[in-house]
Amino acid sequence: MNRITSKFGNVIRIIYNNIDKPIDLDEIALEAGLSLASLKRVFKEAVDQSPGVFIRRLRMELAFRSLQDRENSILETALASGFDDQSAFARRFKKTFGYPPSIAREKINIVSELEYAKLEEPDFVELHDLSLQSVTEVGLYFESAPRAWKKLKEKLNQSELTDDFSGLFIGIGHDDPHEGIVPENKVRFSACVSHIDRNIGANKLIVKGGKYARFRYIGKPNNLGLAYHYIFGQWAEKSAIKIHRKKLTFIVFERIPMTLKEQKIMVHVPLI
Known part of the structure; x- marks a missing residue:
């Protein structure tokens, strides 16, 4: 960090x-x-x-x-x-x-009323279960996400941090503070990595397979909330396909994200 x-x-x-x-x-x-x-x-x-x-x-x-x-x-x-x-x-x-x-x-839907970043229409993909090793932190998103990525990075070796690494770096926000159930300073964020055979001393997490809408976003990870506002607000209201609210939405990064650096990010939203 x-x-x-x-x-x-x-x-x-x-x-x-x-x-x-x-x-x-x-x-x-x-x-x-x-x-x-x-x-x-x-x-x-x-x-x-x-x-x-x-x-x-x-x-x-x-x-x-x-x-x-x-x-x-x-x-x-x-x-x-x-x-x-x-x-x-x-x-x-x-x-x-x-x-x-x-x-x-x-x-009815507060998220549809918030400022957002308009995204292009998603493509739709069928995914298998994805096994991950993860580090989860709790707090305000702007604090918990960087902490989780920092701790995950410390568990990886140098070869797993190069451009030749074939695994995926995945971020998962488990709670939606807009629902009013979990306060902003108690949200959980998991920094995850896939396709590593060795045990890196992290928690195990499985993202369930199925049909997903895959949105592309180019920007700073700190501003991902604007993309989420669009997906769960404007897009969700006009789409005939419904979001599966009980499955995890996950984000695929090109590399371990630096919150201040723009990069290509893919947001995978589970569908019913």
């Missing part, structure tokens, strides 16, 4: 811990041990966004989920999102989603 990735994960944790309060970027930078200029540079390198844009988007996503829960009033949601009053929250919400907060309660 490089320094930028580590710093970004630390900043994200600080933001989540303060999301219900007015956030001052100077204070966030100070707590993270960064200058304001360095904070902005970290966000640019990590997710190609300014910290302000990232925080506003995160607040609106969390607010949308809270409104759908129906236990909180719009005012309570506004205050929990760091707004001083309901009207300011309503204006920001409408600017983000195109409709007032009251309409959010009528939406």
Whole structure:
């Protein structure tokens, strides 16, 4: 895990811990041990966004989920999102989603309402069971995924890290925080490798075979959430083929991913 990735994960944790309060970027930078200029540079390198844009988007996503829960009033949601009053929250919400907060309660699939990266139509493949060796970490995705990949890499020998290696590097996110069952800081991420005969001292995991939609995405692993928003939102709503929600979606990387480096990524989504 490089320094930028580590710093970004630390900043994200600080933001989540303060999301219900007015956030001052100077204070966030100070707590993270960064200058304001360095904070902005970290966000640019990590997710190609300014910290302000990232925080506003995160607040609106969390607010949308809270409104759908129906236990909180719009005012309570506004205050929990760091707004001083309901009207300011309503204006920001409408600017983000195109409709007032009251309409959010009528939406069935929250993911279809979130910012996304439009992908080309997938191809469809039949896969056999895939045996993997995996390392699983728990926490915020921006922290758990880099930790899992770092620990997996430490278990591999040099020949398994070269371009000549014929195995697959696979990432699996086990939990969807948008469902409201598992909090954002408790999601599980598994970094996996296939086609290694020796026991590398990792857990065993099997991805069940069957029919999958294979989506291609070119970008930074840190921004994979935008691809997921499209697949499980826009694509899932218009597709006649239904996603198998009880099987694992998995991601195939060209190599052990560096969260700040663009690469070709294939997202495999199980189908019924």
